[in-house]
Amino acid sequence: MGEVLVFTETRFKGEGKEIHPVTYELLGKGKELAGDLNDSLAAVLFSGGGVDPQELIYRGADKVFFQEDERFGVPDEILFRRGLKTLVEKEKPDIFLVGATNFGRSLAPRLAMALDTGLTADCTGLEIDDDGSLVQIRPAFSGNILAHISTKTTPQMSTVRYKEMEEAERDESRKGQIVETDFDLGDPDTGSQVLEEEFSGDVDLPEAQVIVAGGRGLREQSDLETLEELADLLGGKLGSSRPLVDEGWIGRDHQVGYSGNRVQPTIYIACGISGQSQHLAGMKESDTIIAINSDPSAPIFEVADFGIVGDLYEVVPAMIERLKTK
Amino acid sequence: MAATRDFKIIVPIKQVPDMDSVEFDYEEGRVDRSSAELEPNPFDLNALEEAVRAKEELGGEVIALSMGPKQAESTLREALARGADRGILLSDKAFAGSDTWATAKALALATEKLAPFDLIICGEKTVDGDTGQVGPEMAESLGVPHVPFVSEVLARSKEWFDLEGTVWDKRYVKRVRPPFLFAVTKDVNEPRLPAFKDKMRARKEEIEIWEAADIAEDVEGFGINGSPTFVKGVEVPPPQEREGIIFEQEPGEAVDKLFEALTREGIL
Numbered sequence: 175m176g177e178v179l180v181f182t183e184t185r186f187k188g189e190g191k192e193i194h195p196v197t198y199e200l201l202g203k204g205k206e207l208a209g210d211l212n213d214s215l216a217a218v219l220f221s222g223g224g225v226d227p228q229e230l231i232y233r234g235a236d237k238v239f240f241q242e243d244e245r246f247g248v249p250d251e252i253l254f255r256r257g258l259k260t261l262v263e264k265e266k267p268d269i270f271l272v273g274a275t276n277f278g279r280s281l282a283p284r285l286a287m288a289l290d291t292g293l294t295a296d297c298t299g300l301e302i303d304d305d306g307s308l309v310q311i312r313p314a315f316s317g318n319i320l321a322h323i324s325t326k327t328t329p330q331m332s333t334v335r336y337k338e339m340e341e342a343e344r345d346e347s348r349k350g351q352i353v354e355t356d357f358d359l360g361d362p363d364t365g366s367q368v369l370e371e372e373f374s375g376d377v378d379l380p381e382a383q384v385i386v387a388g389g390r391g392l393r394e395q396s397d398l399e400t401l402e403e404l405a406d407l408l409g410g411k412l413g414s415s416r417p418l419v420d421e422g423w424i425g426r427d428h429q430v431g432y433s434g435n436r437v438q439p440t441i442y443i444a445c446g447i448s449g450q451s452q453h454l455a456g457m458k459e460s461d462t463i464i465a466i467n468s469d470p471s472a473p474i475f476e477v478a479d480f481g482i483v484g485d486l487y488e489v490v491p492a493m494i495e496r497l498k499t500k
Numbered sequence: 501m502a503a504t505r506d507f508k509i510i511v512p513i514k515q516v517p518d519m520d521s522v523e524f525d526y527e528e529g530r531v532d533r534s535s536a537e538l539e540p541n542p543f544d545l546n547a548l549e550e551a552v553r554a555k556e557e558l559g560g561e562v563i564a565l566s567m568g569p570k571q572a573e574s575t576l577r578e579a580l581a582r583g584a585d586r587g588i589l590l591s592d593k594a595f596a597g598s599d600t601w602a603t604a605k606a607l608a609l610a611t612e613k614l615a616p617f618d619l620i621i622c623g624e625k626t627v628d629g630d631t632g633q634v635g636p637e638m639a640e641s642l643g644v645p646h647v648p649f650v651s652e653v654l655a656r657s658k659e660w661f662d663l664e665g666t667v668w669d670k671r672y673v674k675r676v677r678p679p680f681l682f683a684v685t686k687d688v689n690e691p692r693l694p695a696f697k698d699k700m701r702a703r704k705e706e707i708e709i710w711e712a713a714d715i716a717e718d719v720e721g722f723g724i725n726g727s728p729t730f731v732k733g734v735e736v737p738p739p740q741e742r743e744g745i746i747f748e749q750e751p752g753e754a755v756d757k758l759f760e761a762l763t764r765e766g767i768l
Contacts, residue, residue: 185669249667251636252645277667280648283600283636292601292728295631309732314630315531316519320735327728365645365680370673374666420687426651426666433624433686441767451520462767463742464758470748477739480758481746488751496755 178208179267182219183275186373190224196273200334201234202342203300204271210302213268220257222247231350234342241355249277252364255284257357262289267329269308274333282333292325298338317455337380377427379435384410387430391446391486395423400490401445407497415447431456445486449474507560507658509551509619512607513544515568515575516628526738540575543623546684549691551621552583557656561585567595567606573707581694581702594712597724604637606722609715620681624649639681646681647674651688
């Protein structure tokens with residue numbers, strides 16, 4: 175029996191760490207692929223401490239390869255790669271899935287090169303073909319096309335975009351095996367050292383059901399508070415186009431666009447955003463897009479379901495008023 | 501020791517279609533590459549700017565390295581105009597159809613031929629392939645560390661670089677010893693525009709062409725045959741149809757109309 179293997183991505187949560195939810199999405203999809211292939215589903219967790227491997231069993235893994243070492247507490251691709259290469263050479267999985275987070279997109283290519291196998295980036299769809307091979311579907315050309323990619327070598331490796339797959343359900347009655355590993359991580363000096371680390375926020379914009387985003391149409395940083403009030407009333411989060419991030423008005427984790435977060439909430443409200451292609455690449459898949467802009471020729475109106483041509487300083491307060499009185 | 505010779509910086513650059521003018525044939529399901537002007541991948545210009553800044557501070561040489569058809573020479577000329585000292589184009593039909601693995605292999609072999617090198621600086625991804633894989637794959641192939649998604653270079657010296665990036669929802673500053681590779685985001689700098697006289701000068705400079713046999717004995721390891729992945733098919737999904745209902749009434753009334761519509765459609 176073969177194996178589908180999932181890399182466990184972690185992230186900071188308060189003082190500790192937690193499993194990044196993209197991992198549960200990979201387990202959800204991995205279960206489906208393993209079912210089609212009659213494979214088992216395994217996960218690998220390399221942790222610097224404070225993360226419980228049992229959680230991966232509850233989410234569908236039949237087996238978890240688990241190694242705890244304080245050196246895994248910093249994002250050092252070389253150390254992770256060494257451990258993973260040993261594991262993959264031993265387990266020979268058919269498929270290896272990695273979340274397309276910053277770390278995943280940095281680690282997976284090193285591993286693919288070390289294993290001399292193919293890697294498909296930032297997939298939004300995965301399915302098993304009639305011949306049992308993995309079809310990896312991914313956007314390219316700045317999101318304008320979808321390419322279907324196959325891999326001739328094994329493991330067939332993909333990084334998978336967050337919020338594209340259904341999360342595996344949590345079931346505390348599930349049973350599975352935790353295999354503690356003790357892979358040699360080699361020379362601890364990998365050429366780099368961490369000088370500083372600073373928590374940069376836990377916005378998790380792709381998770382938001384509603385996003386209210388501001389752009390150049392805002393006159394002052396404090397005006398973001400009004401947009402945030404609207405977001406709060408709708409149970410949503412505050413987003414931003416790139417210029418406001420460059421101004422230092424708002425953190426980078428709020429940025430929506432080609433080189434920021436790609437989001438697809440139920441409702442996206444663009445306030446004073448003109449709609450340059452770089453911004454559209456990050457939000458045009460949203461279910462419903464509402465645009466507020468004083469310029470009727472702004473390109474944002476071309477992708478909007480609903481638009482209000484008007485001054486956001488009048489329109490947004492009117493929306494807030496309306497929601498408060500409802 | 502790096503200090504006893506010139507500091508050598510390699511910048512891999514790809515020629516890509518201008519994304520604002522490229523056209524997509526939704527019925528035929530293909531990209532009409534001929535519709536667009538070709539230009540250097542925008543992220544690579546940030547990488548080149550960073551390389552030129554490092555050269556200005558530390559001395560040495562910047563080599564722009566590309567792989568592609570002969571027409572990619574124009575992208576390397578642009579790099580020369582922007583401060584690169586040498587332009588090398590890997591061009592051979594043996595390279596055609598290379599995936600990220602095979603591309604990274606070829607670029608790494610060319611880099612080995614240029615060794616000893618100190619830095620490789622690349623853009624975080626290309627706007628056509630969108631993978632961001634070639635940089636880290638090159639680093640692995642060359643056995644050097646890499647730092648991804650660098651948004652600021654805090655300190656440069658021949659002995660180490662201090663680089664800032666975001667991983668795991670944290671801002672990290674890493675100190676890294678050359679030789680190594682780093683990939684930059686758009687935030688790292690604002691690339692300077694080339695002066696007219698530099699553009700004129702670059703037109704006359706020689707671009708070195710390297711064929712597959714110049715970097716490897718086995719030329720079968722590149723291109724479609726040497727690539728572990730292949731494209732089975734391409735879909736060009738038409739842009740999502742949107743209702744596009746625009747309200748132009750005074751704000752109070754427009755908001756009322758908007759909420760009526762949202763309620764009617766079951767969105768709110």
